[in-house]
Amino acid sequence: MRKKIKLLSVILCVLALTGCNKSSQNExxxxxxxxxxxxxxxxxxxxxxxxxxxVNINFGGSGTLKSQIENGADVCAYFSANEKFMDELVEKNMVKEDEINVPISNSLVLIKSDKCKYDIKSLKDLLKYDITMAIGQIDTVPAGQYAKESLEKLNIFNEIKDKLVYGKDVSAVKNYVETSEVDLGIVYKSDSLDLKSSQVVLEIPKNLHENINYTLAPINSSEDGKKIIEFINSKYSKKILREYGFLINE
Known part of the structure; x- marks a missing residue:
């Protein structure tokens, strides 16, 4: 009887371990x-x-995430804040062009720390004062690329580039302004909805930069990725995205 009980215990233990292993793989x-x-x-x-x-979510600058995927990161879907980085994955045959979704878009705003006393009514006013301003890193953060493009269109980027501080992502830019480490910052409008120690001083005209379209695609045609993307494209998910300030592309 004791042998049977011991054997049963071993079997139950093996089944439990098998179940745990199956669960751990379900990520x-x-x-x-x-x-x-x-x-x-x-x-x-x-x-x-x-x-x-x-589902583990790996957040970061879109360019950094793209590089991780190119270097073999085990990712089933990629949600980029621009179209360029997704196109580069198409060129690497890691994303199929006909599997790319463009579900949402965004816009840029200039935010100002509550401790900043400069009167800024346009981007050209940046030349009037001895300001410090944060934007996203130009090589990896789409918001930084759009910001630079806007400043270049107004022919003021070279004049203020020595006053710029670069954030690893748009959240870092926002934090620099919220903590008054810099006077100003350029972020997405969706990031400006919950400001606590800063304020929006102007919306940056959309004709100063490329359309800010977010792209979403499965990596290597992952079925898991496709399933998640289908859910992100659902009415439930788009309602949430709209509530957080994103524009829904119908």
């Missing part, structure tokens, strides 16, 4: 632009509840 990873942090956290939480799966 996915997606890479998402930092500007989408709040809505994607909310959306993926619901996706996990509905699908009994753990």
């Amino acid at each position: 996915l990873t997606i890479s998402v632009a930092t500007s989408l942090l709040n809505p994607i956290n909310e959306i993926i939480k619901e996706y996990e509840n509905e699908n009994n799966v753990k």
Whole structure:
């Protein structure tokens, strides 16, 4: 009898371990632009509840995330804050062009620290004062690229580039302004909805930069990625994205 009980215990233990291993394998990873942090956290939480799966979200600058994917990161879907980086993955045969979604878009705003006393009514007013300003890193952060493009269109980038501080992502730019480490910063409008120690001083005209379209695609035609993307494109998810200030592309 004792032998039978011992054998049964061993079998139950093996089954338990097998179940744990199966559960631990039921995990996915997606890479998402930092500007989408709040809505994607909310959306993926619901996706996990509905699908009994753990989704790890790798947030960062879109260019940094793209480089990680190119270097073999185990990612099933990529949500970029621009079209350029997604196109580069198409060229590397890691994304199929006909699987790319463009679900949302955004715009840029200039925010000012509450401690900054300069009267800024246009981007050209940046030349009037001894300001410090943060933008995203130009090589990896789309918001930084759009900001530079806007300043160049007004022929003022070279005149103020020595006053610029570069953030690793748009959240870092926002934080620099909120903590008064810099006077001003250029961020997405969606990031300006919950400012505590700064304010929006102007919206940057859309004709100064390329359209800010977010692109979403599965990596290597991942079926898991396609399923997550389908959920992000659902009415439920788009409602959340709209609430966080993103423009829905119909």
